Amino acid sequence: MSSPKVIIVTGASRGIGLAAAHFLLKQKHNLVVVARSKGPLDELKQQYGDQVQVLAGDLSDFSLGPKALDLATGTWNRLDGLILNHGVLDPVKRVAQADPEEWRKCFDINFFSYVASVKACLPALRGTKGKIVLCSSGASQSPYSTWGAYGATKAAINHLAATLSVEEPDVTTISLRPGVVDTEMQRAIREQHSDSMDKKAADHFANLHGTGKLLKPEQPGHIMAQLATDGPKDLSGAFLSWNDEKLAAFQNK
Template sequence: MAETQDKVIILTGASRGIGQAIAHFLLSSPENHKLVVAARTHAALDQLHYQYPDRVEVLAGDLSSSKIAATAVELALSRWGRLDGLIVNHGTLEPVKKVADASVEEWRRGFDVNVFSAIALIQASLPHLRKTHGRILLTSSGAAVSAYQAWGPYGASKAVLNHLAQTLAVEEPDVTTIAIRPGVVDTEMQREIREVHGESMSEKDRKKFMGLKEEGGLLKPEGPGHIIAKLSVGAGAWLSGKFLSWNDEALKEFQEQ
């Protein structure tokens, strides 16, 4: 595994779930990593800043705005003078509607959050990641390769991220880009699937996700979160362009540490 000392990383979606697990792992590791964490509200991540005042900067704003991307990069550079990694971990499931029922505008809003904000972050980060031979981690989903009723916008947007990782592997040989499937994790999104969106889904899919919760089949965020964290500071170039599950055999060296 590559050297991991003192990395500067931009992380989105860090206020809860997988993102929070990523943040805590990177900040509690022996290395002196620094994070710019982006969220809708400053309060959601204040605790991280208070706990690690010299190693965490919080950026509040709407991630679907392209302005956030440039600001995040500028913050990393002004504070620590470099950028080594970008973890795109935010996303929305909405609209949860059949293709026949969702408006183009609803699809567009979903893609603004899940796709275009990621592209903006990548474009702003690339000039600096090239210099550090840095890494980009894109949190994907099994929905990128398996269809669920009413999840068209979400699944399609995650499929875009998978292809984006492949494209960047070709276009940016000095940067390692990986799309990661974290599995079915016990997060706020899973609660919304069960309690808010169940009526829009098929009965089969609704029972599947209800059953996972009831039977203890949901993963804890720390499992995939820690793998993503390790990849963000140590992934080798040979992984670039791949779409991998967090527990894939190809990531065995990261799972054993």
């Protein structure tokens, strides 16, 4: 393989982010792993040693992106990729019942922290002709009752990717729909939020779980990881599903 690359992965303590981190580390790349929960990040450090630098903190803190960049460049003197995968579903409320401050908090975590991290990392990524992978959602295009805040942040992420594709020609940015994945967010939908949601939507997610049809985190996680190292330039600005035919070359690896 080519020489190891340096990649920042957020939301790396579980689910899709953890799956992406393991994939990249097994390929001998070097990572700065970022999440609120430090324990799982320390386990990655213990398992992979000098390939890993750990940064734990609240992802609504806009200084976390610059700190992750400093760790990457201070340790390996470069940055090749940025995977922004963290996010929250709350508030799960109809617009008529929601507090605008709850929407603001959702945007701080799901979107504005992405902007802060991208801004910090762009100079380094320009220098390596690097990749940015943003975790989006089908909810960015399909409305769900009580998911207004979440869906709006994901739609904003798609537009951010499109904007970066025209503003930053030396950087490849792709927004990825990971599908319906067996993660903590899906557990929360079943156990905490089903009564707040439209019954048809809640039953749909419960049925996917009950019939074993939720995706494994590794399925979109491995695609995300490969896009962070080898994302095609001609896909920059695109919003793609993890299993889109345009990504066929990255499937089953």
